[in-house]
Amino acid sequence: MTGRRRRFLPRERTSWLGAASGAAAVLVCGAALVLWPGSSGYRALAPDCARSELVVAGGTDVSLNNQRRQLIRDWNAGGNPHATLVEVAESTDSQHSQIKAMEESGGCGYDVLVMDNTWTAEFAAGGYLRPLDDIGRRSDFFPVALETGQWHGKQYAVPFNVDVGLLYRRDGVQAPENWSNLLDSGAALQLGDYEGLTVNALEAVWNDGGGRLLTGEEHPDQEKLRKKVFPALERMASHVREPRSARWPLAASRSYDEQKSMEAFLSGAPLMRNWPYAFSTLATEPGMRAGKRLRYAVAALPGTTVLGGQNLAVSKHSPHPDAALKLVEYLSGTDSQRLLFACGGFAPGRYSALGLSPEHHAAADVKVMTCSAAEQALKSGGGGSDGAESEEVELDEAQLTDLGKAVVQALDRAQPRPVTPHYSTFTGTFRGCVQKIFDRSGTDARTFAGAVGRSLDGRTASC
Structure with a gap:
């Protein structure tokens, strides 16, 4: 080139x-x-x-x-x-x-x-x-x-x-078995006020009883939003407010996007949820390599991930x-x-x-x-x-193969976000509601269900 x-x-x-x-x-x-x-x-x-x-x-x-x-x-x-x-x-x-x-x-x-x-x-x-x-x-x-x-x-x-969402872990850190364990383990997520919050919150819902809700063209009714989606987000919020890992509190992720998550991982966070591009980016950091060997591993996220x-x-x-x-x-x-x-x-x-x-x-x-x-x-x-x-030591075939395998495994259980001509209305409403749940700002299940349900039809709403 x-x-x-x-x-x-x-x-x-x-x-x-x-x-x-x-x-x-x-x-x-x-x-x-x-x-x-x-x-x-x-x-x-x-x-x-x-x-x-x-x-x-x-x-x-x-x-x-x-x-x-x-x-x-x-x-x-x-x-x-x-x-x-x-x-x-x-x-x-x-x-x-x-x-x-x-x-x-x-x-x-x-x-x-x-x-x-x-x-x-x-x-x-x-x-x-x-x-x-x-x-x-x-x-x-x-x-x-x-x-x-x-x-x-x-x-x-x-x-x-x-x-697709991938799990990055530092040397010596055990991979969590499920999404709840991931939240308990001090992972760096993307919970800032942007699309990343929608993505991470949807993954939390899907991996905590939300099944195939809020994915594809079939939109959930008010009862499912109240009884399935809202409780899953409340449980995620409890992990954020009362982190189980003193080593790297999950609450810090509330200000993170993908870049800040990588900076946290470089600074010592044991685990990170991020996209495939982070694999190659991390490899450019001297602290993430021991010669040609990488000091981190990658795998598919436990459970379902956003496509x-x-x-x-x-x-x-x-x-x-x-x-x-x-x-x-x-x-x-x-x-x-x-x-x-x-x-x-x-x-x-x-x-x-x-x-x-x-x-x-x-x-x-x-x-x-x-x-x-x-x-x-x-x-x-x-x-x-x-x-x-090239001025760089490029990733070798084995390292790229590990990444490719993780991507294919994650694709097998990936789901799209809601399919709607009004997606921008939905995501703005949804992540605004999630923030209020995190903050305990008085949002209840009925208000949440009404706001999110209306947003999928393009109607302006908020929690």
């Missing part, structure tokens, strides 16, 4: 969920601010329908060593229509509002959209996306991830990367829909997915990127490429990578 891979510290990273810390770029008067690949700054881009280049809009590239940006460079170096990456914001909430503003206005500023997988229903129902039913090799995608790009029987988006990740879609208003579809196929292709996994730390959406197939996809069958091999494969497949020398 052009340039050297550099060491990237966790404090320089923001997760795909991201803390709501301000946008890297904003929409102003119908224009976007663009990070041009290979540059160090942003400049204004007017939505020009007569432009010849493709515009890819998404959040800040948080893949290790900026592999998403590199894939755009490789696409451009391969003689394809020139593409520009627009990094509209760091936080998911800001990404959503800014991309939606362009699509809702009918603007032709974007061709390919990098979307949180919870946006599909809203964007498809709003008429912002082109169907992708004819995209090739759909059977190679993990089915549970592919389904997040569907709405009313049509495929509107395909996986770019998947995310996160980002999808690729083609804007309904793209002036170049055919070229945009080819770019989506390139970015979601096997070689690109291998590179994002081995070099960037993102879990792939395709079986083939982990050496699997729809017929043979057990975790024990995972076969991975190292970063160097993935770079060479992309180059051989027509990408623009030049295989530049």
